[in-house]
Amino acid sequence: MKNIYILFILATIVFSSCTKLDEELYDKIPGDVYPENENQIANLSVEAYAKLRPIIDDEGWWFLAQEISSDELAAPTRGSDWYDGGKWVDMHTHDWSNDNEGVNRIWGNLWTGITTCNQILDLMHGLPQNEALVKKAKEVEVLRSFYYYLLLDNYGDVPYLTSAKNAPDLPYKMKKEAVYDSLIATVSGAIPSLKAIDNKYMATRYMGFALLAKLYLNAETYSGTPQWKKASQYCDSIINGPYSLATNNKDPFITDNENSSEIIFSIPFDEDNFKGFRLHMRTLHYQQNLEFDMTVGPWNGFAVVPTFFDTYEAGDARKDAYHLYGQRFDTHGNKILDGETHKPLDINPHLPALTMVAPTYTPEQIRTSGARVGKYEIKKGTKENLSNDFPLFRITDFYLMKAEAEIQQGNNGDQWVNPIRQRAGVSTWAGTTLTQLLAERGRELYCEGHRRQDQIRFGVWGQAWWKKPTHGNSKEFFPIPKWASDANPNLLAPPK
Numbered sequence: 147m148k149n150i151y152i153l154f155i156l157a158t159i160v161f162s163s164c165t166k167l168d169e170e171l172y173d174k175i176p177g178d179v180y181p182e183n184e185n186q187i188a189n190l191s192v193e194a195y196a197k198l199r200p201i202i203d204d205e206g207w208w209f210l211a212q213e214i215s216s217d218e219l220a221a222p223t224r225g226s227d228w229y230d231g232g233k234w235v236d237m238h239t240h241d242w243s244n245d246n247e248g249v250n251r252i253w254g255n256l257w258t259g260i261t262t263c264n265q266i267l268d269l270m271h272g273l274p275q276n277e278a279l280v281k282k283a284k285e286v287e288v289l290r291s292f293y294y295y296l297l298l299d300n301y302g303d304v305p306y307l308t309s310a311k312n313a314p315d316l317p318y319k320m321k322k323e324a325v326y327d328s329l330i331a332t333v334s335g336a337i338p339s340l341k342a343i344d345n346k347y348m349a350t351r352y353m354g355f356a357l358l359a360k361l362y363l364n365a366e367t368y369s370g371t372p373q374w375k376k377a378s379q380y381c382d383s384i385i386n387g388p389y390s391l392a393t394n395n396k397d398p399f400i401t402d403n404e405n406s407s408e409i410i411f412s413i414p415f416d417e418d419n420f421k422g423f424r425l426h427m428r429t430l431h432y433q434q435n436l437e438f439d440m441t442v443g444p445w446n447g448f449a450v451v452p453t454f455f456d457t458y459e460a461g462d463a464r465k466d467a468y469h470l471y472g473q474r475f476d477t478h479g480n481k482i483l484d485g486e487t488h489k490p491l492d493i494n495p496h497l498p499a500l501t502m503v504a505p506t507y508t509p510e511q512i513r514t515s516g517a518r519v520g521k522y523e524i525k526k527g528t529k530e531n532l533s534n535d536f537p538l539f540r541i542t543d544f545y546l547m548k549a550e551a552e553i554q555q556g557n558n559g560d561q562w563v564n565p566i567r568q569r570a571g572v573s574t575w576a577g578t579t580l581t582q583l584l585a586e587r588g589r590e591l592y593c594e595g596h597r598r599q600d601q602i603r604f605g606v607w608g609q610a611w612w613k614k615p616t617h618g619n620s621k622e623f624f625p626i627p628k629w630a631s632d633a634n635p636n637l638l639a640p641p642k
Contacts, residue, residue, distance in 0.1 A: 148404040190282060202415075211598070222234075243628075264310040270283045271283070288336050298325050303320065330358065333358050344388045352383075358376075374554040381551060399523060409541075417528070427445050434482065440527070450495070450497070469520050473491070495516065545563070546566065553580055560574070560576060602622050626638070
């Protein structure tokens with residue numbers, strides 16, 4: 147299924163590279179005939195899904211910003227490496243501006259996804275209508291709503307456009323409450339038309355349920371009014387669906403994870419044909435290519451925040467499943483040596499600082515400290531891009547969301563938390579608190595792009611952690627990028 151999906155994406159990208167979406171695409175088939183069948187209808191939406199590809203790496207920055215700005219992950223300056231104009235330090239310390247690279251690229255990438263969906267919908271609405279085409283249009287509306295959900299979550303007040311052809315040249319922002327209401331209405335209205343199948347690469351009915359559960363769970367952030375009961379109900383729709391907790395913590399993150407029982411909606415990365423997942427390159431030490439017989443050398447960057455690493459108790463299977471630290475060995479069992487110090491590569495999981503330069507810090511501290519991200523399998527012979535699917539929604543998250551929604555209503559959430567803790571090999575809880583739940587969400591969902599949102603929802607975003615200082619709630623949303631407001635001054639006006 148994954149390979150077929152990627153072939154559809156490639157075919158569509160090649161075709162659309164010389165064809166604008168707002169032009170007629172059926173120059174070989176009469177307009178009153180095209181699309182001739184359900185396969186042709188299905189192909190109309192593929193490019194909209196292809197726009198998910200950049201969001202994990204620095205082309206789109208969504209994943210990087212959610213993690214680097216949180217208490218989970220840091221991109222420390224290591225000597226002369228990884229300063230990059232201060233963008234990584236600024237993201238972690240919440241010292242970004244309206245011209246920060248992450249702020250700029252999240253906005254641009256998500257709007258590309260939204261605009262592509264709107265162009266495709268404009269095309270669909272101009273074709274002869276039939277039931278299959280109407281249902282496919284609803285699917286694209288839900289995918290557009292997913293892009294809008296990420297835009298809303300990161301920027302708050304944003305323009306809300308449902309057509310590319312009829313969009314104003316200089317749109318105004320809409321209040322985040324109104325954007326939230328529109329997304330709820332759109333997804334709720336589309337769900338009856340969505341396919342009730344387990345397809346991890348499509349906006350299915352279950353993906354729609356998951357999106358609604360996320361919107362309702364964060365309703366207080368978006369609209370000012372909590373919606374815990376509705377969040378709980380939509381979590382039930384997912385939990386009662388065709389998904390189940392994997393036996394092993396690593397199963398949803400192996401290279402061949404497209405058949406994982408946990409994944410609801412994902413991006414089908416492929417090292418050759420659908421590139422864009424390079425987390426291993428950003429986190430592994432320079433010489434860890436020897437550990438995996440990699441064909442390229444990694445960049446020695448990202449490391450877990452030490453105070454977060456310490457939240458994993460002894461015996462928690464996720465501590466070693468999700469992190470790489472300690473003495474590293476090559477594929478023949480030999481100790482790997484650091485290329486500069488020529489000493490055994492023994493990674494100290496406790497990163498000493500966000501900026502490490504000589505002579506304050508030793509070469510070992512600069513080059514080899516900080517546990518590295520090992521959550522996503524790095525198979526032997528890995529190239530610059532991973533082939534693991536990236537899970538945007540997976541069932542374990544919705545167990546924990548269900549627990550949160552129930553606790554917020556004064557109920558007990560233990561039955562949803564304890565299966566996850568049991569799988570990790572740690573003790574179960576009685577009377578789970580919200581403080582415990584936030585910590586458990588961090589341990590379980592580490593490096594899946596949820597932490598920034600979680601910390602905002604739980605009210606701890608403005609608190610200090612590790613090297614990040616205390617601040618108020620004014621930084622719950624990123625600013626509109628300067629390049630965007632320069633092009634459209636209406637973005638600086640009060641939302642309508």
